[in-house]
Amino acid sequence: MAKRRVAILISGRGSNMTALIEAAKAADYPAEIVLVLSNIADAGGLAKAQQSGIKTATIESKPFGKDREAFERAMHDILVAHDVELVCLAGFLRLLTPWFVKQWEGKMINIHPALLPSYRGLHTHERALTDGVKIHGATVHFVVPEVDSGPIIMQGAVAVRGDDTPDTLAARVLGVEHRIYPDALRLVAGGKIRIDGPVCKTDACGSPDDALISPEII
Known part of the structure; x- marks a missing residue:
């Protein structure tokens, strides 16, 4: 069975992200981490992900102000562009709107x-x-x-x-x-x-x- 493509969403140091990345290195692990996405440009987890050879991206949430859905649509577009199948929240400090949750229903864990x-x-x-x-x-x-x-x-x-x-x-x-x-x-x-x-x-x-x-x- 092909490995499922996983994105990890972070806002900080990414300690749970690191645990997922390490586990996914095993040959028999059914998922691969293809993207780490942060809403904070200097989140410590981004450097850790890069050191592991994983693609990273940042969409800062502040410029969107109170328009949470516009921020999430930008985030959703990046996930789709990377053919992400499952999303893991790992210290992602944003409340998600029902719109975004609906897009990833049954495919997003925390x-x-x-x-x-x-x-x-x-x-x-x-x-x-x-x-x-x-x-x-x-x-x-x-x-x-x-x-x-x-x-x-x-x-x-x-x-x-x-x-x-x-x-x-x-x-x-x-x-x-x-x-x-x-x-x-x-x-x-x-x-x-x-x-x-x-x-x-x-x-x-x-x-x-x-x-x-x-x-x-x-």
């Missing part, structure tokens, strides 16, 4: 630093600690017009420690993000995911023991 449907939006780690949750994590999901609400493809979790700060918790969750995003893209690009209404279905199984208990009594 990673969110929380176990959705809990903690949609921003400041997820602070909110999780304030609520005293014992398990936190990250979610890869399809993008729909409602923010952080699309069908869930994959999740990964970490135990919350008693001495965690938002920064220490974020660092461990980021490690999980770097593991699950490449795996989630592998499932999607490899045709292993079915969308059934609001739910993603797959034959893939969970981790061997299927249990994360926190705190664990030793």
Whole structure:
């Protein structure tokens, strides 16, 4: 099966972008990263992508002002010009209009630093600690017009420690993000995911023991 052509949209350093690029180097990976597109000209991830030999492009969002759809139409044109089949959002700091989401329905995925449907939006780690949750994590999901609400493809979790700060918790969750995003893209690009209404279905199984208990009594 031909590898699916993937674009990654970034606004910053691109740490999840780097994880996807590294995973896609494997011969058996079902996707190839053909473009990294940023809305910020000096985003750190652009240089990283270029070092990996991947084409990059920038469409600055500021000149478009409040005309979000005009910005997205320019972005869409570049994606189409590169024959992109799947889009991965990786720290792309723009709310997308229903028009753009519709163009890429079922073909655009995002990673969110929380176990959705809990903690949609921003400041997820602070909110999780304030609520005293014992398990936190990250979610890869399809993008729909409602923010952080699309069908869930994959999740990964970490135990919350008693001495965690938002920064220490974020660092461990980021490690999980770097593991699950490449795996989630592998499932999607490899045709292993079915969308059934609001739910993603797959034959893939969970981790061997299927249990994360926190705190664990030793």
